[in-house]
Amino acid sequence: MRLEPIAAPSVGRRVLPPALAIGATFVVAALLAMIAGGNPFAVFGLILKGAFGSKFAILETLNSATPLIFTGLAIAVAFRAKLWNIGAEAQLYAGAVITVVLGTGALSLPAPLMLALCGLAAMLVGALILLGPALLKTRLGVDEVVTTLLLNFIFLLFVSYLLEGPLKDPMGMGWPKSARLIPEARLPRIVEGLRLHWGFALALIAAVAVWVINTRTTLGYEMRAVGQNAEAAAFAGIPVTRVILKTALLSGGLAGLAGFSEVSGLKGSLTLDLSPGFGYTGIVVAMLALLHPLGVVVAALFVAAIFVGADSMSRAAGVPSYLADIMLASALLFMVLAILLTKFRVRRD
Amino acid sequence: MTDTEKAQVVLRLDGITKRFGPVTANEDVSFALNRGEVIALLGENGAGKTTLMNILFGQYTADEGSVELFSQPLPAGNPRAALDAGVGMVHQHFTLAGNLTVWENIVLGVDALSAASLRPANAKARIRQLSERFHLKVDPDAKVGRLTVGERQRVEILKALYRNAKILILDEPTAVLTPQEADALFATLREAIASGLSVIFISHKLHEVMAISDRVLVLRHGRLVAERATQDTNGEELAALMVGAEVSAPSIAPASPGAPLLSMRDVTTPGAGSAPGLARVSLDLRAGQITGLAGVSGNGQAALSDLISGLISPSSGTLELHGASPQGWSPRSAIANGVARIPEDRHKTGTIADFDLTENAILETYATRFSKRGWLDWVGARAFAQKLIEGYDIRCPGPDIRIRLLSGGNMQKLILGRVLEGAPDIILANQPVRGLDIGAVNYVHEQLAKARDRGAAVLLISEDLDEIMRLSDVIHVISEGRLSPEFARGTMRPEDLGRWMAGEGFEKGMTDAA
Structure with a gap:
């Protein structure tokens, strides 16, 4: 058997990688479920039921998908321009911090203004967090993979300090957590009585907006050109440095929104476990979506469903919910492999 | 066929057909190569020459047909098998690691890492021996990244010879060489043939084909349309066979020069790496x-x-355009000042391979012509692309085709259309016909001449002296960043220019200027 490159992949072939990767992921998960003593079909059934089996489950899945849509978009935007933003985690926390700073009583505004202010501020600080590494990259050629990744740890320690110090809730009985947001700073539920907040709708709007930017605007055209061939882009007069900086602002802003949405829509206050790695999981989401903004929504729902479903599955079947982490990790690995393989045709001699 | 003739055949292709989706790159191609023979494979860009050689070399697998090497069937799609059987290929785009030395590049992948032949002393001795025998002068210890294009090609050939290649495939070998380097290459090839190697020489430079080959195979649209013994044919016949019609080079009418549109006075620029910058160059x-x-x-x-x-x-x-110094000199201000730029490397700098034709067509003008408050006018852009396709004879399925699927000639026509559409009055054409077939070469030259006739100032940079002498109204020679005086058309013979190219005459010229 031989591999041969394909010059012009068909549409079917381009959609193939995610399908292949997800299929392979389920095979691995089935094996692991069997090792853990469960029946794989029962386990998958329980995961499915846990994720979509009831109104509550569905809303839980949508809520869990919300931050992943934001971080997935942040990564997709950056990666498309070949800006390797691994720091969505820090940008998310930055958005959460500013939301808490503005939304716990320091300001008193009517709810719409308050929410708009918090959201925009979260985008701004998220953007600024990524602007630093982007400037280091364009000015000095510093590798942004290193700077954005390390900034995650630095920023998390900074948040830890804030929660032990300036932002610590005086009524929190000593726990490292912030005060609660005032009601005007809380994102309301989309439908009264259902546990789904407006953050989800905002995430969908963001996905459509990014898609429109990518395909319809000069900025999207510039970002794609710079990502595909920076040398040709520069020769044609596209301001490459400015485009990279704009990309960084957009990417960081989207990740900042994730923090705003989580604090304002779901948690109501800031703790150190606000994000169980949404910034990193966003990379998986973006890759599964092949960096397509609308695909990000689908991929985020898939990933969220696995996590939510695995949680309830583990209670019912006794198979550890770590299965979800493994599925996620293998989905990413298989995806990278599948992208590679679908660029080639397998030939039998 | 007698037994002795049969024994001489080293390579036989039989009924090779290769399709890429709807495109048929090769259709039912059959030929045989004899020991000690040079076959020239002639054809326009997109005629299927490179695909055919990639099949032979195992990088592609044929849909139909078979390859036989030294009377053994060659397993398809396996470059290793072709290498082991003694096929060496020198690609148009070199496959060398720039950060390694010459000898490291040559031994790369040849033997197991523990093999005695890999010891530096042994490897270098063998390389020196080969380079002496085949007139391939190159220092085994030099870093490949610092070598000139001609030297890199020598390394590629040495690489093949080091692996005991018995069949050498050269894909457009002279496209990147100076006349002198091309002559040296031919000397090497003659030596190789004399020692029993067989050569497949891919080119569309007819005089080279006539000079070096024993037999010529002409490919057109993927089919083998003609086979001629070189001594029984001539350049005109081959050109006609290649394009399927009689071709004539455009005749250039005398120029009527006007005022300088771009002037440089004593311009110096820093060099980049091993490439020199400009040294006090003045040019109008x-x-x-x-x-x-x-x-x-x-x-x-x-x-x-x-x-x-x-x-x-x-x-x-100082640099002046239209008599004024431009503010904030950049690609954008160059375009805004009416400078059309045809870059040297159309793959790397001229186009974005995975963008479609429309997206490539607006690369320089999207911000000025096709943008409304940040929104791209795709309808206008597509119409513009369609106009270029029709106006510049770009052969393609439509404006949505990805540019990487176009042949070099059509890619160049797109770039020409893109930069000439705005009727620029200064045109920089850097190696505008490198690697193009005769049809496309004539087309590009006609367009440049047409632009000149409507009053544009054209700077033609080329390493092909024939091209320079045929097209240029005035000629400068550049050597180590210094510019020769201006020579009017017809005042210099190639040898005279060659002396300037070798750096003679400058010292005196410089003193006179000082």
């Missing part, structure tokens, strides 16, 4: 005149091209 590009820049590759052409393109600014001296 006049309206209605083609200025030819001759010179050996890597003597400052890149710096001059980058300067006029807007990629770099003079470190000293």
Whole structure:
């Protein structure tokens, strides 16, 4: 058997990688479920039921998908321009911090203004967090993979300090957590009585907006050109440095929104476990979506469903919910492999 | 066929057909190569020459047909098998690691890491021996990244010879060489043939084909349309066979030059890596005149091209366009000042391979012509692409085709259309016909001549002296970043220019200027 490159992949072939990767992921998960003593079909059934089996489950899945849509978009935007933003985690926390700073009583505004202010501020600080590494990259050629990744740890320690110090809730009985947001700073539920907040709708709007930017605007055209061939882009007069900086602002802003949405829509206050790695999981989401903004929504729902479903599955079947982490990790690995393989045709001699 | 003839056949292709989706790259191609023979494979771009050789070399697998090497069937799609059987290929785009030395590149992948032949002393001795025997002068310890294009090609050939290649495939080997280097290459090839090697020589330079080959195979649209013994044919017949119609080179009418549109005075630019910058260069590009820049590759052409393109600014001296110094010199201001730029490398700098034709067509003008408050006007852009396709004879399925699927000639026509559409009055054409077939070459030259006739100032940079002498109204020679005086058309013989290209005459010229 031989591999041969394909010059012009068909549409079917381009959609193939995610399908292949997800299929392979389920095979691995089935094996692991069997090792853990469960029946794989029962386990998958329980995961499915846990994720979509009831109104509550569905809303839980949508809520869990919300931050992943934001971080997935942040990564997709950056990666498309070949800006390797691994720091969505820090940008998310930055958005959460500013939301808490503005939304716990320091300001008193009517709810719409308050929410708009918090959201925009979260985008701004998220953007600024990524602007630093982007400037280091364009000015000095510093590798942004290193700077954005390390900034995650630095920023998390900074948040830890804030929660032990300036932002610590005086009524929190000593726990490292912030005060609660005032009601005007809380994102309301989309439908009264259902546990789904407006953050989800905002995430969908963001996905459509990014898609429109990518395909319809000069900025999207510039970002794609710079990502595909920076040398040709520069020769044609596209301001490459400015485009990279704009990309960084957009990417960081989207990740900042994730923090705003989580604090304002779901948690109501800031703790150190606000994000169980949404910034990193966003990379998986973006890759599964092949960096397509609308695909990000689908991929985020898939990933969220696995996590939510695995949680309830583990209670019912006794198979550890770590299965979800493994599925996620293998989905990413298989995806990278599948992208590679679908660029080639397998030939039998 | 007698037994002795049969024994001489080293390679036989039988009924090779290869399709890429709807495109048929090769259709039912059969031929045989004899020991000690040079076959020239002639054909326009997109005729299927490179695909055919990639099948032979195992990089592609044929849909139909078979390859036989030394009377053994060659397993399809396995470059290793072709290498082991003694096929060496020198690609048009070299496959060398720039950060390794010459000898490291040559031994790379040949033997197991523990093999005795891999010891530096042994390997280098063998390389020196080969390079002496085949007149391939190159220092085994030099870093490949610092070598000239001609030297790199020698390394590629040495690599094949080091692996005991018995069949050498050369894909457009002279496209990147100076006349002198091409002559040296031919000497090497003659030596190789004399020692029993067989050569497949892919080219569309007819005089080379006539000079070096024993037999010529002509490919057109993927089919083998003709086979001639070289002694029984001539350049005109081959050209006609290649394009399927009689072709004639455009005749260039005398110029009527006007005022200088671009002037450089004592411009110096920093060098980049091993390539020199410009050294106090003064140059006038006049309206209605083609200025030819001759010179050996890597003597400052890149710096001059980058300067006029807007990629770099003079470190000293002045650059004036239309009599005024441009503010904030950049690619954008170059375009805004009416400079059309045809870059040297259409794959890397001229186009974005995975963008479609429309997206590539608007690369320079999207912000000015196709943007409304940040929104891209795709309808207008597509119409523009369609106009270029029709106006510049770009052969393609439509404006949505990805540019990487076009042949070099059609890619170049797109670039031409893109930059000429705005009726620019200064045109920089850096190696505009490198690697193109005769049809496309004539087309590009006609367009440049047409632009000149409507009053544009054209700077033609080329390493092909024939091209320079045929097209240029005035000629400068560049050597180590220095510019020769201006020579009018017909006042210099190739040998005279060759002396300037070798760096003679400058010292005196410089003293006179000082």
